[in-house]
Amino acid sequence: MDAEVTTETLERLLLRARRSVNVALTGSVTFVEAVLRCLVGVPSGVTVRVLCSPAALEVAPARLRALPAVRVLPHDLCGIVVVDGASAFLRLGTPSAADDRAAVVTDHASVSTLQLLYAGVWSRGQRLVDHPELSPRLRSELTRRILEQLRSGRTDATAAGLLQVSLRTYRRHVAEIMRELNASSRFQAGVRAVELGLLPKAG
Structure with missing residues (x-):
């Protein structure tokens, strides 16, 4: 899926959110940018949680630090967005893949499983406020x-x-x-x- 289709699909899912949006971000610049752009349109009152890898954090550190609930996990994640525990956008390619394939999952049992897996990983993530900002020296x-x-x-x-x-x-x-x-x-x-x-x- 190209960036435009990814953004359109995410917008459609996120605008329908009523209770919760759970996001896992990979280091794919296209995916991170598309998700962050679409999160702006999430209706007020919806709980948004974002779990990201250090590589994803480097793509947009300022915008991620501006979000209320962000955690960092020290390894690559599967790119995913789960909306209200009822539907999910699942990025199928690896963070460095040239083809950005994705699937929209609406099967109740599958989405419930993804939601449970997300909750488990979220509990092991480090709060972003406790995650140090890396100096340019450390990134050299x-x-x-x-x-x-x-x-x-x-x-x-x-x-x-x-x-x-x-x-x-x-x-x-x-x-x-x-x-x-x-x-x-x-x-x-x-x-x-x-x-x-x-x-x-x-x-």
């Missing part, structure tokens, strides 16, 4: 490469050589990264990096 390519070196367990000297920086510079970067991640150990820094979406989960 050098930081990602340093975090990968830390996760691999390489010695500082080996990692600095691979990154072509001096040992002193490498250690200074590590100290700055740990401070920004509020980590007391390199292991904790790696865990926090995965939670914040700076590193993928180890396979």
